Amino acid sequence: MPGAGKTTLGRALAVAYQVPFLDLDEEITRREQRSIAAIFAAEGEAYFRGREAAVLREVLQRPGAFVLATGGGTPCFHHNLEALQQTGLVLYLEVPVPELVRRVLASAATRPLLAAAPTAEALRERLDETLRARTQFYARASLCCTAPACTVEDVQRLLGAYYTTG
Numbered sequence: 009m010p011g012a013g014k015t016t017l018g019r020a021l022a023v024a025y026q027v028p029f030l031d032l033d034e035e036i037t038r039r040e041q042r043s044i045a046a047i048f049a050a051e052g053e054a055y056f057r058g059r060e061a062a063v064l065r066e067v068l069q070r071p072g073a074f075v076l077a078t079g080g081g082t083p084c085f086h087h088n089l090e091a092l093q094q095t096g097l098v099l100y101l102e103v104p105v106p107e108l109v110r111r112v113l114a115s116a117a118t119r120p121l122l123a124a125a126p127t128a129e130a131l132r133e134r135l136d137e138t139l140r141a142r143t144q145f146y147a148r149a150s151l152c153c154t155a156p157a158c159t160v161e162d163v164q165r166l167l168g169a170y171y172t173t174g
């Protein structure tokens with residue numbers, strides 16, 4: 009979900025594991041030479057989802073280990089979750105909606121899917137609705153961190169348990 013901390017935690021994980029960090033939104037922005045908000049405004053969501061799916065597949069070809077932070081919607085379109093699962097371990101950051109609201113409120117106006125929900129109450133409703141629709145995808149991640157502020161150490165524990173119990 010937007011505001012879950014994927015970009016922030018992904019960067020920290022890459023430092024901890026000494027591997028490159030990639031952010032899918034950044035990869036799209038670089039190729040398109042415009043911001044995600046500008047892409048949504050000029051071309052609409054369907055175009056963005058097409059580019060997101062294509063850039064994801066390109067990024068997943070990269071050799072060697074790396075950490076990739078996706079966008080919140082990435083696993084929910086164009087069989088992207090399957091593409092991710094085939095290449096690596098997918099971690100879902102399960103953050104309660106009130107915490108997501110607190111984090112994205114300041115930047116909601118520049119977040120294309122949240123721009124129409126400028127108040128905390130409208131934002132909460134929008135995020136609740138989005139999460140309901142997306143849970144079926146998020147629930148299929150191999151790893152799930154339920155700490156509201158997931159740390160590198162939390163992920164290390166999850167990985168330890170994953171590789172111990174299969």
Ligand SMILES: Nc1ncnc2c1ncn2[C@@H]1O[C@H](COP(=O)(O)OP(=O)(O)O)[C@@H](O)[C@H]1O
Pocket residue numbers: 009010011012013014015016017077111112156157158
């Ligand atoms: N663990 C955390 N605790 C508190 N705030 C956080 C945490 N992780 C991220 N944030 C803040 O939430 C906002 C969104 O973080 P970001 O990493 O961009 O999330 P995402 O990539 O999932 O949308 C940023 O303002 C960031 O500083």
Ligand SMILES: O=C(O)C1=C[C@@H](OP(=O)(O)O)[C@@H](O)[C@H](O)C1
Pocket residue numbers: 009010011014015033044078079080081082119120121
């Ligand atoms: O949830 C979504 O559908 C989106 C989340 C954004 O990324 P973050 O989750 O990093 O904010 C970005 O990909 C785009 O605005 C769409």
Ligand SMILES: [Mg+2]
Pocket residue numbers: 014015033077078079
């Ligand atoms: Mg992000």
